Amino acid sequence: MKIEKRQVEGKPLTVTVEYPEWNRSVESLVRKIERLDLSFVGKSEDGLVRIGILDVYYVENVERKLFIYTKDNTYRLESSMASLEKEAGVAGLVRVSRTCIMNIEHLKEIRQIRNSHLEAVMDNDERLIVSRKYLGDIKRAFKGEGV
Numbered sequence: 001m002k003i004e005k006r007q008v009e010g011k012p013l014t015v016t017v018e019y020p021e022w023n024r025s026v027e028s029l030v031r032k033i034e035r036l037d038l039s040f041v042g043k044s045e046d047g048l049v050r051i052g053i054l055d056v057y058y059v060e061n062v063e064r065k066l067f068i069y070t071k072d073n074t075y076r077l078e079s080s081m082a083s084l085e086k087e088a089g090v091a092g093l094v095r096v097s098r099t100c101i102m103n104i105e106h107l108k109e110i111r112q113i114r115n116s117h118l119e120a121v122m123d124n125d126e127r128l129i130v131s132r133k134y135l136g137d138i139k140r141a142f143k144g145e146g147v
Helices: 025-033 081-091 131-142
Strands: 039-044 045-053 058-062 066-071 072-075 093-097 100-102 107-112 116-124 127-130
Touching: 081 093, 081 100, 093 127, 093 131, 100 127, 107 131, 116 131, 127 131
Parallel strands: none
Antiparallel strands: 039 045, 039 072, 058 066, 058 100, 066 072, 093 100, 107 116, 116 127
């Protein structure tokens, strides 16, 4: 693989991917690049904040309200779990339980805890309970196969 970089004044960020044949690796790379441009608008005490997909650790539904969790902050999201889930695959998000969707880019490991329960350990050491129902999706996403 060859990587070329160059700065071009006055033009938007442009990524060109050249490949000898379309395969899983190329597809995975293109999906990751596309994710970089996704963002959400969250509410904080100070007003509205644009949150890039790379900053999202997980989204949780608490008492019918959605919250986005980043490394250091929590924001209210004006959306529904259903509409968020439509963007989930493209955004690198995967459902881990009925009320939680996490960003696979921040998943460090999945481990078994007492009573055969599972937890996802994020790279900031936050721990999320994983439903066995979604374990297959998580494993595929963690391996880079998509959901």
